Amino acid sequence: MDEQTYNDQLVAEYLLGSLSEEETERLDELSFTDDDLAERLRAVENDLVDAYVRGELSGQELERFKSFYLASPLRREKVRFAEAFQTVATPAVVVDQEDRKRVPVDRSVARQWRRFLALPALQWGLAAAALLILAAGGWLAFENLHMREQISQAESERAALSERERELKAEIAEKESSASEKEKEMASLRERVAQLEESARESQPPSLPDQLSIIPFALTPQSRGVSGIPTLSIPPDTDYVALQLGLEPGDHPFYRAELKSLTDGRIIWRSGKLKARSRDEGHALVVTFRIARLKSQRYILEVYGIANGSAEAVASYPFSIIKQ
């Protein structure tokens, strides 16, 4: 047979039913009588089917393949064989059945995976695994719920503790405030004491101005009965009166004196810390105060001995003032 009477393209068109009736009949006869063509037919058909499976056909050729070639069950079987052969024989591609686009993928690996996943033992195993996962999921859900409850409880306890902490802090702050107030009070008291001492120092006459008029008197401690109350007659223009108070023997390092009205008991004057002075006849205190504070009436000086922070009444000196 002359090689020029057909070529692979013509044979492909013959297989796709695209040739004229005359040309088809010619090749029909040659497919019986020409051994070479009979072989070429198979080879071209194989290549055509492979091209379809690989997604290499397009346009009219693809359309003819779908509408004519695939109409036969035997030829469809060839396509299926070619697909299988591609899977086994070549680093294969997956071809989308709709548009025959080729998607590279290792089909042998995919097939091995499919077969592996299709093993009954594996499927039972997967089912068992699924059950285990389900059970584990349920247990985890239960544990999760339980933990949530625990967390909620812990949060409640933490909130209560926080509240208690706030209360304690408030209490501490209150106590600190109270201590601070007490310290302030103490400071105020100290200040007051200092003022009193200053006032006492002011009441001392060590450096009295010369032009001031001072009348000195000496008083002894009160004896029983009031008939013996001394009267101090104060001349006009007298500014101060200085009283020397005789003390019975004692060991108080300091003393304090208060001048009270015998009429209503009101304290008129209060001294600061006083130290006893030695005299020939014993100890004596000297107190000085302004006469302007006094009226003509009876008074009493109460003397307290101070020792170890406590005061003790040691003597009283009643007297009468008569302003001239």
Add this chain to the structure above:
Amino acid sequence: MNLPAFVCHTSNHTFGTLTFGQTGFVGQPSFDAGGKVGDTAISGIEWKKDWALTESAFSRFLHWLDEGADSNGEKYLEMRRRLVSYFDRKNCLSPDELADETLNRVARRLEEEGDIINTTPARYCYTVAKFVFLEYLRRAQESSLDELPAYRHPSLNPSAVAEMEESREREESRLDCLESCLRKLEPENSELIFQYYLGEQRAKIENRRALAARWKLTMNALSIRACRIRSRLEACVGKCSEGK
């Protein structure tokens, strides 16, 4: 007669009442106890009923096909393949049955005439096949679509039908068969078939050229050899798939 030892594609087709694949080489028709075949129906169409193929007629037929050389039945099998392909390209519903009907008629003519001269066996087979095909067309036109069984109704979308028919299980089965058949191939044929289909488009052509040079074959001879190996594989896979 020496019969071919290799397996070739056949289905459980009938040749008259002959059933292939039961005795002798695969594809060889078997005969009833009387050595004759009876009536048959092909593709829902009744064929000639007044002749039956005998064993002696079949032997004469094989001898005639061999044209004096003993092909071990290869010529018969090749002629049958060409007939099946021919009827299949004509989109006939049962190419196998039509091929067998053709062979049956040729054998009958040969039996009746003693010899067929002035033409080659291949050309004569083609001529008879044309008549069988024309008869098939005429009878098909006479029978309405409603008379055909549902599974023989033409489909509007062959591609969709093909996809519907294909199931994953069958694909897996086919792949298993293919792997099994590949293992049965001779090592050199196995290497050749794998090498032959390596690459794509231009790379594939270059690969085949190099392969032909390595095997000291022309491109055409390489193509024919690869094609024959593939046909063997197809037949093997077909038989294997039917057995599953």
